[in-house]
Amino acid sequence: MAVLPEGTPCWADAMFGDPEGAKAFYGQVLGWTFGESSTEYGNYTQAYSDGKAVAAIVPPMPGQSEDEPVGSAWCLYLASPDAATTAEKIRGHGGEVLMGPMAVGEFGSMVIAKDPAGVVFGVWQAGTHEGFEKQAAPGAYTWAEIVTRDGAAADGFFPAVFPYAVQRMVAEQADYKIFNVDEQPVLGRMQAGPDDLPPRAPNYVSVYFAVEDCDAAVARVTELGGKLHFGPMDSPFGRFAAVGDPQGAAFGVIDLGKTSGETPVMVAE
Known part of the structure; x- marks a missing residue:
């Protein structure tokens, strides 16, 4: 690899x-x-x-x-x-x-x-460990987004530290950006509203893992003592949900094969 x-x-x-x-x-x-x-x-x-x-x-x-x-x-x-x-x-x-x-x-x-x-x-x-050996398939990492109350801070910081080209999603109700490397989207940035993060919750990176069935994965999460934070929700990228494990670690699950709606328009910043 x-x-x-x-x-x-x-x-x-x-x-x-x-x-x-x-x-x-x-x-x-x-x-x-x-x-x-x-x-x-x-x-x-x-x-x-x-x-x-x-x-x-x-x-x-x-x-x-x-x-x-x-x-x-x-x-x-x-x-x-x-x-x-x-x-x-x-x-x-x-x-x-x-x-x-x-x-x-x-x-x-x-x-x-x-x-x-x-x-x-x-x-x-x-070095000898080069990272993920599997991606974008059930059981593996597929996407991540910075969830922050201070989108401007993230926008100024991450593209200055890493060679990111930035695109903005054209959407009335969302402040969402994509960081690209070599014209490939690699990381999202979501401006969190007052209802998106509890008052004491820190700004964080939400990591998504792919699953074969989002609803079934959410059911297993809750059966095993985890929490459903929001979703499941359909999107052009897959059916997804934000969940938390019994020890408090938040993550996302997404069924990449179940897409719905048109892909949002992105414009360069």
Whole structure:
């Protein structure tokens, strides 16, 4: 697999206070299986769909008190040819580097950062681990969008750090933009209204995983103790819903084969 172009989503992982519970949940909702925990790297455990790496789960950091709940959330990593250079760009454009740049053995180098409005994301410079081995198919990552109350901050930050060309969706009731790499859409940016995010919820990156049947996936989520945040809803891109797992990590599920309506008009910014 070729290393993905700079700025392209290349990996996703999440930290869980109950890793075994997370395995059971995502195994039933997305059909994932799991590899052996890597004790050398904090019991980092990869998830697989059809034998191909699609994500990973992480237990709490060593030394974290069992009395302190882990705030579970999916972290999306964006590809970089040089994590240290990207970290400098992040700082130079008003973002904050939370971790790294840090080499992860021969696998690659990582950075965890925030945009000026607090959106957490990762940066990955590939070594032997080049990222998703499967995409845009049931059980695998298919899309992500920055959900933020401060769309202007995201618009100024992300295209300055990564080589994004920006398009705006022509829609009366939505402030939505697409970030493109080499004319390919790779990431969305949604301006969140007062009803889109609870008052205490942070701005974040919503990661979508493809499923064979959106309604059936939502039913499994709720049966297993997760939450339905909105949907299911039909769209030109597929039938989708926003959900949360029992440990609080939000994500999206989408049936890419069930599309409805006309594709929105996009114009260059």
